[in-house]
Amino acid sequence: MAEQHPSHESGGIGWQPLARSVFLTTFLGAVIVVGTVLFYIFAGGEDLIARLIPANSSFAGDIDFVILVIAGIVGFWFFASLFAFFVLLYQSRRRPGHKPEYLAKHDHQLHTWVSWPHWLVIACDLIIIIVAVKVWHQVKQVAPPADTVIRVVAQQWGWTFRHPGTDNKLDTVDDIVTIDRLHVPLDQVVHFELQSKDVMHDFSVPVFRLKQDAVPGRTIKGWFKPVKAGAFDIQCAEMCGIGHGLMPARIFVETPEQHAAFLEDSARNASVPGGQSIY
Amino acid sequence: MNYTTITKFDRGPLARLLTGAGLAAALLTGCHPDQRMSASSDRQKQLYAYCMQCHQIDGGGHKLAAAPNIGGLDSAYVENQLNKWRDGVRGAHPDDAEGLRMRPMLRTLAGTDDIKVVAAYVASMSTVYSPPSLYGDQEKGGKVYQASCASCHGTEGLGNQAMMSPRLAGRNDWYLVTQLHKFRSGVRGADPRDAQGAMMRPMALGLADEQTIRDVAVYLSQLKPKEI
Ligand SMILES: [Cu+2]
Numbered sequence: 001m002a003e004q005h006p007s008h009e010s011g012g013i014g015w016q017p018l019a020r021s022v023f024l025t026t027f028l029g030a031v032i033v034v035g036t037v038l039f040y041i042f043a044g045g046e047d048l049i050a051r052l053i054p055a056n057s058s059f060a061g062d063i064d065f066v067i068l069v070i071a072g073i074v075g076f077w078f079f080a081s082l083f084a085f086f087v088l089l090y091q092s093r094r095r096p097g098h099k100p101e102y103l104a105k106h107d108h109q110l111h112t113w114v115s116w117p118h119w120l121v122i123a124c125d126l127i128i129i130i131v132a133v134k135v136w137h138q139v140k141q142v143a144p145p146a147d148t149v150i151r152v153v154a155q156q157w158g159w160t161f162r163h164p165g166t167d168n169k170l171d172t173v174d175d176i177v178t179i180d181r182l183h184v185p186l187d188q189v190v191h192f193e194l195q196s197k198d199v200m201h202d203f204s205v206p207v208f209r210l211k212q213d214a215v216p217g218r219t220i221k222g223w224f225k226p227v228k229a230g231a232f233d234i235q236c237a238e239m240c241g242i243g244h245g246l247m248p249a250r251i252f253v254e255t256p257e258q259h260a261a262f263l264e265d266s267a268r269n270a271s272v273p274g275g276q277s278i279y
Numbered sequence: 280m281n282y283t284t285i286t287k288f289d290r291g292p293l294a295r296l297l298t299g300a301g302l303a304a305a306l307l308t309g310c311h312p313d314q315r316m317s318a319s320s321d322r323q324k325q326l327y328a329y330c331m332q333c334h335q336i337d338g339g340g341h342k343l344a345a346a347p348n349i350g351g352l353d354s355a356y357v358e359n360q361l362n363k364w365r366d367g368v369r370g371a372h373p374d375d376a377e378g379l380r381m382r383p384m385l386r387t388l389a390g391t392d393d394i395k396v397v398a399a400y401v402a403s404m405s406t407v408y409s410p411p412s413l414y415g416d417q418e419k420g421g422k423v424y425q426a427s428c429a430s431c432h433g434t435e436g437l438g439n440q441a442m443m444s445p446r447l448a449g450r451n452d453w454y455l456v457t458q459l460h461k462f463r464s465g466v467r468g469a470d471p472r473d474a475q476g477a478m479m480r481p482m483a484l485g486l487a488d489e490q491t492i493r494d495v496a497v498y499l500s501q502l503k504p505k506e507i
Binding site for chain 1: 372386
């Protein structure tokens with residue numbers, strides 16, 4: 001008997017050791033993932049994401065909150081269903097003295113395993129939708145009154161920024177036009193007009209949690225309010241050709257003194273069209 | 280200047296972790312920089328790989344990508360222009376759409392003598408000629424060229440290395456027209472650090488009209504020096 005069906009022998013070289021190692025690996029993986037997440041939650045609390053990437057705009061916290069809500073809910077169901085799956089796998093494992101059997105379940109059991117989770121998932125979806133639409137509305141559909149307006153023009157493969165200059169009006173003679181370097185005042189509501197000269201690009205400032213596609217032929221308006229001074233990355237976030245990965249820029253969030261110095265400096269050098277070094 | 284700010288892409292601990300993991304993976308898989316750069320010609324080809332996407336493997340250029348033929352330009356001129364792009368002297372004007380396409384490519388030539396190496400490689404290629412893409416009178420163009428341009432760029436259009444004036448014989452006519460317009464408007468050559476641009480701008484402004492520019496461009500695009 002044993003010679004004829006070696007793979008069916010208990011503890012043989014059949015599927016059982018394989019299943020066991022798959023089980024163990026998945027379990028260990030889940031422990032590591034959950035452990036890391038728990039560590040960050042306890043270490044970082046609400047600032048879980050801000051610990052990894054600073055949250056430097058007025059709405060960055062709201063967007064992080066939506067991401068955390070989604071990650072929390074989806075993560076809960078992911079681990080809950082994995083847990084149920086492995087418990088059932090363990091309960092129905094192959095062992096001596098037990099024959100495989102087909103179990104016809106009754107209605108109330110179907111309710112337990114299908115209906116209730118289904119309604120719960122829909123309830124969770126509603127929570128996600130409500131939270132997300134609220135933030136979407138406040139970030140993308142309405143904007144606080146502008147303190148200053150800038151124009152961002154994307155092209156293959158660079159950024160042109162038009163600053164309003166000392167008169168704080170765009171499209172006047174004292175406008176300051178720069179390549180790959182954007183200067184904005186701290187704690188001011190900045191409205192931007194986003195354009196593209198050629199293909200689709202995406203104006204992304206990770207520390208602001210800002211991401212907006214630029215579509216050729218359109219002027220797309222948006223806003224942000226920087227809350228921390230410093231120099232941060234801008235990156236094109238829409239694949240736009242061979243130079244896409246080489247298309248970063250910098251945003252300088254400046255205190256009133258720094259910004260005044262920038263305006264004065266640019267006004268003084270207006271007749272000198274020199275560009276900045278690439279590296 | 281601003282050396283540190285523009286190359287600092289620090290997005291926090293996660294980015295550092297991923298960068299570290301990437302570097303570790305590169306080391307473990309045997310991707311050693313010195314190994315790749317052992318042979319000079321390998322390094323030339325490796326550095327040119329990015330240029331090739333637009334300028335083509337033979338340096339023949341690609342009009343749709345706004346990339347002119349570059350093969351056969353002398354290395355001193357190519358090096359000079361690449362340095363200008365790196366320093367924001369060329370291709371940093373907001374209206375220079377084509378120059379701005381070239382600008383980020385200098386980020387792939389950040390090594391100490393990368394620019395020299397790739398310039399030498401471009402110079403080792405031969406000039407790829409294309410038929411005229413514009414209507415121009417070559418005879419008229421030749422007369423204008425010999426009268427106004429030849430003193431610096433040579434009667435054969437071979438350029439003058441001492442003056443850093445490039446070889447013009449065989450350059451794409453559409454490219455010459457665009458560049459002449461850029462010199463005229465100050466989109467190219469107006470940077471105070473651009474010594475050659477300062478010489479070229481008044482010459483470009485001296486060309487009478489659009490048709491003269493085209494005549495000269497078409498003449499040069501078909502000019503075959505006797506030396507070749
Ligand atoms: Cu892009």
